[in-house]
Amino acid sequence: MLKSMLVADYMSRRVITLTPDQSVHDAIRVLLENKISGAPVVGESGELKGMFSESDCLKGALEASYHGTEIGPVSEYMTFDLQTVNGQTSILDAAEIFLADHRRRLPVVDDGKLVGQISRRDLLRAIDDFNRNAS
Numbered sequence: 001m002l003k004s005m006l007v008a009d010y011m012s013r014r015v016i017t018l019t020p021d022q023s024v025h026d027a028i029r030v031l032l033e034n035k036i037s038g039a040p041v042v043g044e045s046g047e048l049k050g051m052f053s054e055s056d057c058l059k060g061a062l063e064a065s066y067h068g069t070e071i072g073p074v075s076e077y078m079t080f081d082l083q084t085v086n087g088q089t090s091i092l093d094a095a096e097i098f099l100a101d102h103r104r105r106l107p108v109v110d111d112g113k114l115v116g117q118i119s120r121r122d123l124l125r126a127i128d129d130f131n132r133n134a135s
Contacts, residue, residue, distance in 0.1 A: 007094055008087030010126045011108045011116035017042045018052050020075035024060045027052055027074050037104060041078050046113040050078035084109045085118065091126045094118055 016034050018027050018041045031039065031054065038053035056077040064071040084107045085094055097106060098120055108116040 003090050003092045005091040005126050005130060006087060007085055007089045007091065007108055007118050008116075010091065010122045011087065011118040012122065013116045015040060015114065015117045017114065018074050018078075019043075020049050020073060020078070022074045024057060024071040024074060024077060028057050031057070040107045040114050040117065041074055042114050048082065048084065048107055048109050048112065048114045049075070050080045051082060051107065052078040082107065086110055087115065091123055095123050098123065 016030065016036060016039050018030060018039050020041055020043065027039075031037065038051055038056075040048055041050040041052050043049050052074050056074075056079065060071045060077040063077075083097060083101055083103065085097065087108055087110065089108075094106060097103065103120075105117050105119045107114055108118055
C-alpha cells in the first residue's frame with residue numbers, strides 16, 4: 001500500500017544546494033551544469049532558507065535588465081514560502097502535495113535542516129516498486 005511507503009526510502013540524499021549569498025550568475029551555472037531546474041538554498045549550518053528555480057533566475061535577469069543594474073545574490077530572488085515534507089511522510093501524501101501545488105520537487109527537512117529532496121520522478125519509482133512487488 002502506497003500509504004505505508006515513506007519519503008525517506010525514495011528521496012535523494014545528495015542534493016545540489018545553493019547559498020543565500022551566492023550570485024545568481026553562479027547559481028545559473030550550477031543549475032545548467034547539473035541539468036536541474038532548481039535547488040534548495042541552505043544556510044551555513046544546513047538550515048533550509050528557500051528554493052531557487054529557473055523562474056527565479058529569469059526574474060533576476062529581467063529585473064536587473066530593466067533597472068540597468070547587476071543581478072544580486074540568490075537571497076534576493078529565491079522563494080521563501082516553502083512546502084516541505086519529512087522522511088516519515090508517506091509517498092501518497094507527497095503525491096497529493098505535488099498534484100495540489102504543481103511542484104517539481106519538495107525539500108525533505110528534519111528539525112529545520114535539509115536532509116534530502118523528493119521529486120515527482122522519485123514518486124514514480126516508488127509506484128513502480130509497489131506495482132512490481134504487488135504482482
